[in-house]
Amino acid sequence: MPSVADFNNGQLPPQNIDAEKSLLGALLIDKEAINKVVDFLRPQDFYNRNHQLIYEAIAALFDSL
Numbered sequence: 001m002p003s004v005a006d007f008n009n010g011q012l013p014p015q016n017i018d019a020e021k022s023l024l025g026a027l028l029i030d031k032e033a034i035n036k037v038v039d040f041l042r043p044q045d046f047y048n049r050n051h052q053l054i055y056e057a058i059a060a061l062f063d064s065l
Contacts, residue, residue, distance in 0.1 A: 015047035024051060027058050034062045 026033045038059060043052040 013047065017048055017051075020046050020048055020051045024054050024058070027055075034058060038062055 023037075027037075041055070043056045043059075046052045046055055
């Protein structure tokens with residue numbers, strides 16, 4: 001993962017932690033939601049490392065079905 005200094009001349013990259021939380025919540029509540037994002041959404045798309053790990057776990061569970 002690139003360091004923060006690698007983005008925008010040392011500025012933080014764009015992020016929306018609330019949007020990440022909402023997306024993960026939707027994936028946990030609606031069993032069909034993962035079908036809509038699994039083909040293009042990657043763990044690296046999340047800014048928060050914990051959110052990356054949660055999404056990886058959700059995607060792994062989906063792949064195991």
